Amino acid sequence: MRAKPTAVALDIDGTLIDHDEGMSPAVLDAVRRTAAQVPVILATGRAWSTTRPVAERLGLPTGGFVVCSNGARTMRFPDGEVVDERTFDPSTVITSVRKYAPNARMAVEESDGTYLVTAPFPDGDLGREARIRVVGDDELAPQPVTRLIIRDPDQSESDFVHLAERLGLHGVSYFVGWTAWLDIAPEGVDKSTGLKVALAQYDLEPSGLLAIGDGRNDIEMLTYAGLGIAMGSAPDEVKSAADEVTKSVQDDGVATILNRWF
Numbered sequence: 001m002r003a004k005p006t007a008v009a010l011d012i013d014g015t016l017i018d019h020d021e022g023m024s025p026a027v028l029d030a031v032r033r034t035a036a037q038v039p040v041i042l043a044t045g046r047a048w049s050t051t052r053p054v055a056e057r058l059g060l061p062t063g064g065f066v067v068c069s070n071g072a073r074t075m076r077f078p079d080g081e082v083v084d085e086r087t088f089d090p091s092t093v094i095t096s097v098r099k100y101a102p103n104a105r106m107a108v109e110e111s112d113g114t115y116l117v118t119a120p121f122p123d124g125d126l127g128r129e130a131r132i133r134v135v136g137d138d139e140l141a142p143q144p145v146t147r148l149i150i151r152d153p154d155q156s157e158s159d160f161v162h163l164a165e166r167l168g169l170h171g172v173s174y175f176v177g178w179t180a181w182l183d184i185a186p187e188g189v190d191k192s193t194g195l196k197v198a199l200a201q202y203d204l205e206p207s208g209l210l211a212i213g214d215g216r217n218d219i220e221m222l223t224y225a226g227l228g229i230a231m232g233s234a235p236d237e238v239k240s241a242a243d244e245v246t247k248s249v250q251d252d253g254v255a256t257i258l259n260r261w262f
Contacts, residue, residue: 006039030259043191049112051075065198071195094137
C-alpha cells in the first residue's frame with residue numbers, strides 16, 4: 001500500500017458535488033476527517049466567490065488554500081487573500097470567437113468575483129450564488145483577466161473541441177468542459193500551477209499529493225500529483241492520465257479513496 005498522502009487536492013464539480021450541488025454525507029465526513037490530518041486544497045475552475053461556500057461547507061481549517069479559476073488564482077481561506085494570480089489579455093481571443101462562434105456567450109471574472117458576461121448564461125452555469133453583469137464585447141476585458149469563458153448552449157461538447165482547434169489559440173491555455181464550454185487561461189497555467197504555490201506554502205512535495213478530479217481541466221493536476229485519481233464518470237483521456245479510477249460522484253468515489261488513509 002502507498003504511503004499516506006501528505007496533502008490532498010480535490011476538484012469540486014463532478015468530484016465533490018453533483019450537478020444539483022448535492023454532496024453526500026459520506027463524502028463530507030471523509031473530507032472533514034482528512035482535513036483534520038493533512039492540508040486539503042480545493043482546486044477548481046470556479047471563481048473564489050463560488051468556491052468559498054464549498055470550503056465553508058466542508059469546514060476546511062482557517063489559513064488553508066484554495067486554487068480557483070483553473071489555477072490562475074491561489075487564495076487563502078477564508079479571508080480571500082490573493083497569494084498568487086496569473087492574467088492575460090484576451091482581446092484577440094474575443095475577436096476570434098466572434099468570427100468562428102458568433103452566437104457564443106463569453107464571460108470574465110472581476111477581482112471581486114463578479115462575472116461580466118456578453119449575454120446571460122444558462123441558470124447555474126456560473127454558480128447559483130454568482131453575481132453577474134451583462135456588458136458589450138468592448139467592455140468585457142478592458143484589463144488583463146485570469147480567464148475567459150466561452151459558452152454556447154446550442155453547440156455540443158465535440159463542437160467546442162473543434163472550435164478550440166479553429167480558434168488557433170496561441171499564447172494561452174485552454175480546457176474544453178463537459179458541455180459546449182471553453183475555458184481560456186494564461187499560457188502555461190492550469191490547476192497544477194496553483195497547487196505548486198499552495199504546496200510551497202506548506203513546504204510539501206508533489207510526490208506526497210493525492211489529487212482527485214473528473215474533467216479535462218484536471219489532467220495536469222492528476223499527472224502533477226504523486227497519486228492522481230479520476231472519477232468514474234470522467235472522459236477517457238482523463239482516466240488515461242490518472243493512476244487509478246474511482247467510483248462516480250453519485251457513488252461517493254472521493255470517500256472511497258480518502259477512507260483508505262484517513
